Structures are given as structure tokens and as C-alpha cells.
Amino acid sequence: MNKISLIIYLLPLFYIVYKTRWVKSMESFAVADRKMSTALLFASISATFIGPGYSLGFIGQGYHWGFLYLMFGAAYAVQTILVGIYIAPRLRETSSRSGNDKSIVTLGGFFKAKTGKTYIQCIIGSICLLVCIGFSAVMLHAGGTLIHTVWKWNMTFGMGIIALVTAIYTMSGGLKASIYTDVFQFVFFVGLISLAVLLILFEMDTDISFDFSTTASILWEKGMNTYSIWEILSLLFMFFLGETLIPPYATRTFSSKTPSVAKKAFIFSGIFSFFWFGFMLLIGIFAYMFLGAQELEGDIVLFSLVEYSHPFIQNLVGLSIFCIVMSSLDSLFNAAAIIACNDLYIPEAGEEKKLQISRIAVLVIMVIAFISALSINSIVGGLLQVYSFWAPSVLPSLFYVIWVRSPKFQAVVVAIIVGFLTVLYAFLFAMKDYKDMLLIAGFIMGILSLFIMHNIKYKK
């Protein structure tokens, strides 16, 4: 590892951590004082969604199937833009309009404000926590793989280092530190990966006669022959709804200066994501033309490509993947800690006590995520498992409480139970072929049960 590049990376990072050190109020820790501007929020949301799966994973998919995954990337982009137009501003606006602005810092809190039931806050909080820990474990595993591949360190040791560094600055500066470092990491990895690709094109004296379009269409054909229509549809569903307003995005929405800031940040991030996915797939196809067909695992295609380049470029790529992992991980640690403190630790504790609990929660979550990370095999596979949990159990009722003027708590409870049980059944008993079908069914059943329960007249 080139020490100079590491110092160039660490110095500004330390500066940011120093600037946001040891915040003193829960408002700063949980929602960054609700002062975030469009540009910062855009970069932070983008840095959060670009984890190893949406970078290394996508390059691997480009290598294997060409532009096939651009469909799924587009589904994700459209979802983010729709959230920006219809959901994020409403979420932010409601939290201001409810008169108790300061208390709504989580999705669980939002559910409580809408339904008036503390136990619904606890249920939503528990699911959010589970999702955050699942995602954190995936990120940590990816970080460990990276360190092992680039620096030949022991994987468990690498995971420990990443977890510890991220936990320390998240504990200290809360969401403020998380957003500022996200922006920095975003600048760093987007800039560096772009620079590395340009340098590779120059350095490798790329043969322009490489037939990009023929290769892309061969790979596309191969992909279409491998994936069944059903698999494509279920992947579209997963990419469309899998990450919709997961806790880190929700906390970012609450931290925006105004509803319109949240709206713009999500829309810009959605537009950016489309170009990002296209770029990743292009790198994958380029790698296929350069390396030829090999039995490469998706996650290491990028490293196989840069092995042929100058060590300086290898450093750039190594560092940028490091940023990608940390920027997603800190958002998850932070969101999980806020959830643990606000949704699960219900007694009305004082500001200081809550802050203290949030900080301890970061440490506990780090340890749980670390242990879970030891049991994940593939980055994308791991992500998809977490995806499948989120959409059926939370999203139907989230849309319901956002869109319906006076939501009924009975409908929310039933929809969550129906969605959750379907996921549980899918995980425990369903055969592999039927798993995806059950998850989509869970989402639809959740919506149906909401519709039915909402129209029942309850005795007061």
C-alpha cells in the first residue's frame, strides 16, 4: 500500500471527524440538526446506496451478463426518483407539521406519530434494526474481502479494523459525522475510480478495435438465456423496492433543511445512480474484452483488471473501494443506533442519557454485525436476503401511513404481521424456486390486508 496515498486519504477524513467531534445534543446525533443542504444530502444518499454490491457487484454482473443489470439499475433509479417526488418531502413535511418536530427521528417514530401506538414503533424499530444489522454485515464482509484481496491481510482482522474505525467516528459525531464523511468518501471514490478508469484506458494502450457493441450483445444474449423471465421479474421487484427508504435514507430525509431539499436530493441521486450503474457495467464489459472469459467471481473482476495496471492505479482502486464500504457502513451503524435508542428504548430518558445509549448502541451493533459478517458467502447474495425482508414487512404499511390521512393502527399491525410471516415462511420452509414468488406475494398480501382492514368499521 502506498503510504502517501493513504495519508492523502486519512488527513481530510481526520479533519472532518475533528470538526464534528463529540456532538452534544441528540438532535445533532440523530438528524444533524436538520440543517443539511441539497448538495450534501445528494452526495450522502449516493454514497450510502453505493456499497460493494452496487460497485464491485455490478462490475461483476457487467463482466458476466453485459448490460442486463442496467434494467435492474434503472428500476432502482426510478424508485429513488419516485421517492424524491412523492415520499421523502411528505415524510419530512409531516415531521415538521406534527408540531413535535424534535421527536420524529426514525421511521418507528413516524409510525407512532401517525398511529399513536408505541408498540407499533417498537415493531417497526425492531425490523429496521434487523435490516440495518443485515446490511452492515454484508458491508463488513465486503470490506474484509477487499482488504484480503488488495493488502493480503487476514480477512477477519480487516473486517475488525473497518468496523472499529467506522464505529469510532460514528459514535463521536453521529449523523453529522456520518453525512460529512459520506460526502468526502463520495468525492474520493467517485473521483478516484473515474480517474483510475481513464488512466487504465491510457496506460493499457487500449485497442480501440475491441468491439464493444458485439461483446455487449453477446453477453446480453448469454444473460437472457441464463435468467428466466420469472427471475428477471423478481430481480426487478427486488431492485425496485428492496432498498426503498431503508433506515439510513429515512434519517437523511429527516435531516434535510426543508422538504424541498429532501425532494431534490433524492431526485438528483436517482439520476446519478443510473449513470453510475451504466459506468460500472461498462467497466465490467471492458474487463471481459480485456481478460476474456474466465471463471471469475463477480466481486473480484475489478481487482483482476487492475492487476495489469500500474501499482499507483491499484492503490487508487483499493482506496476507493475502502471508501465505498465505510460510507455505507457508517450510515447503517448510525441509523441502527438511533433506532435502538429512540424506538426500542422507550422510557423518556433525558438528552444526555439518550446520547450515551446511542453511543453504546453503535458499539453493540458493530459487534453483532461483525459476528454475522463471518457467515455471508457472496456480497450480492447477502444483499438480496436483506432486501427480501424489508419490502414485504414494512413498505406496504409505510406507504399507507404516508398517504392515508387518518391511518388505522389495526390495518398497520395486520399488514406487518402478514408481510413478516410470509418472509419467515419463505426463509424457513419454501423451496428455492418459490422463495421469490412468496416475497412478492407477501408484499401484495400486505397491501390487500391494509385495504381490507382499513375499510372495516371498528368499535370505539
Added chain:
Amino acid sequence: MYYWLALILIPVGQISLSIYLCVILFKELRNEKKDT
């Protein structure tokens, strides 16, 4: 040809975006000092 163009233009655009965000970030951080 379009693919090559995209492979060059997207990174160039992203580098410009990074520089712009970098300037905004450090401006915000300077203001942060005034707040505390």
C-alpha cells in the same frame, strides 16, 4: 463507438462533480466552525 465515448465521458463528468462537491463540503465545514 458510443460505448467508448460513454466510458470516457462518464468518468470525466464524475470527476467534475467530485471537485464541485469537494468545494461545497469544505465551505460547509468552515461554517461549521462558526457554529460551534
